[in-house]
Amino acid sequence: MALGRQLEYAQVAMFTANTLTLTQHILKRQHKHPDATGQLSGLLTQIGVAGKLIQANVRRAGLIEVWGSTGDTNVQGETVQKLDRIAQDIFVDIMKRSGCVAAMASEEEHEIIEVPADSSGDYVVCFDPLDGSSNIDANVSIGTIFAIYRRTKKGEVVRGDTLRPGHEQVVAGYIIYGSSTVLVYTDGSSVDCFTLDPGAGEYFLSRANLRMPDKIKQLSLNECNEPYWPKWVKPYVTSVKGRNDAEKRRVSSRHIGSLVADFHRNLIFGGIFLYPAEPSGKAKLRLLYEANPLAFIAEAAGGAATNGVQRIMDLQPEGLHDRTGLVIGPKAEVEACARFAKEHGN
Numbered sequence: 117m118a119l120g121r122q123l124e125y126a127q128v129a130m131f132t133a134n135t136l137t138l139t140q141h142i143l144k145r146q147h148k149h150p151d152a153t154g155q156l157s158g159l160l161t162q163i164g165v166a167g168k169l170i171q172a173n174v175r176r177a178g179l180i181e182v183w184g185s186t187g188d189t190n191v192q193g194e195t196v197q198k199l200d201r202i203a204q205d206i207f208v209d210i211m212k213r214s215g216c217v218a219a220m221a222s223e224e225e226h227e228i229i230e231v232p233a234d235s236s237g238d239y240v241v242c243f244d245p246l247d248g249s250s251n252i253d254a255n256v257s258i259g260t261i262f263a264i265y266r267r268t269k270k271g272e273v274v275r276g277d278t279l280r281p282g283h284e285q286v287v288a289g290y291i292i293y294g295s296s297t298v299l300v301y302t303d304g305s306s307v308d309c310f311t312l313d314p315g316a317g318e319y320f321l322s323r324a325n326l327r328m329p330d331k332i333k334q335l336s337l338n339e340c341n342e343p344y345w346p347k348w349v350k351p352y353v354t355s356v357k358g359r360n361d362a363e364k365r366r367v368s369s370r371h372i373g374s375l376v377a378d379f380h381r382n383l384i385f386g387g388i389f390l391y392p393a394e395p396s397g398k399a400k401l402r403l404l405y406e407a408n409p410l411a412f413i414a415e416a417a418g419g420a421a422t423n424g425v426q427r428i429m430d431l432q433p434e435g436l437h438d439r440t441g442l443v444i445g446p447k448a449e450v451e452a453c454a455r456f457a458k459e460h461g462n
């Protein structure tokens with residue numbers, strides 16, 4: 117065998133010997149809960165499987181004619197991209213077969229998706245199968261975002277099983293399909309990142325107990341939305357830009373229009389993301405399967421997430437596709453936004 121190949125295998129062998137796989141990490145966490153049935157571990161492991169199958173299609177976008185749209189529109193009135201449909205179908209099928217899920221709420225479906233009683237389980241999953249999909253044809257990082265709730269009662273599934281405030285999440289996470297595929301999840305105790313080794317077909321712990329940097333290096337928002345901003349956003353943005361002077365550029369602008377990519381970059385490097393609701397209340401991002409799971413992760417990493425003034429995870433959803441303004445980043449920065457909102461109003 118060529119030396120290079122031997123080195124590669126040696127590196128993988130060394131890597132696997134020294135770091136946890138996703139399943140090992142999940143099981144380690146389960147063993148801390150003596151009353152655990154193993155369902156949540158099974159569910160999380162299956163979400164990892166769904167991520168592998170989705171990334172296999174994302175990686176071949178354009179080669180197997182998944183580029184472009186189906187020509188359909190979804191419940192959001194947005195053009196459904198072919199990969200949206202593939203990601204949706206994969207995620208739903210894997211969840212249904214896991215035996216851990218009773219119902220799902222998806223960005224792509226008007227109503228909740230019930231799991232037949234003979235393969236139902238104790239959990240409810242709210243998910244966006246492929247966030248950022250409008251960027252697919254430009255090869256921008258996109259991702260699957262998920263929130264997991266434990267059912268509060270058995271029996272027939274009702275909408276109330278999914279219309280839960282974010283603080284009732286037991287696990288939240290996302291899988292970002294970027295330069296590598298990375299699964300990030302939290303149970304509230306820590307935020308941990310797992311990178312998929314495509315050669316081994318396994319996720320390996322790549323960042324443990326990730327903490328959101330207190331200081332922002334990046335400001336992430338769509339500045340062309342300025343005409344629609346509430347009154348407080350412009351003074352806040354101006355104050356952030358005012359941190360740059362002749363001596364040093366302390367904050368830079370980074371916004372790619374793929375929430376999961378913008379959030380992940382800010383989580384790693386230190387940044388704040390804003391997509392405020394308009395003064396009329398009209399908003400873009402979805403509460404159940406975008407804002408809530410990312411808010412759970414942000415708070416578990418030491419950060420914060422609001423709609424400008426209220427904690428995202430305290431908002432009581434009224435509908436599966438409720439939208440909300442979102443300010444998410446370091447706690448001090450999110451609190452500063454709330455002060456600007458109080459001072460300048462909507």
Ligand code: P6P
Pocket residue numbers: 247248249250338373374375376391400401
């Ligand atoms: P805009 C992608 O469609 C998405 O839902 C988020 O991923 C992203 O942050 C936002 O929309 C971008 O919206 O209005 O800036 O194009």
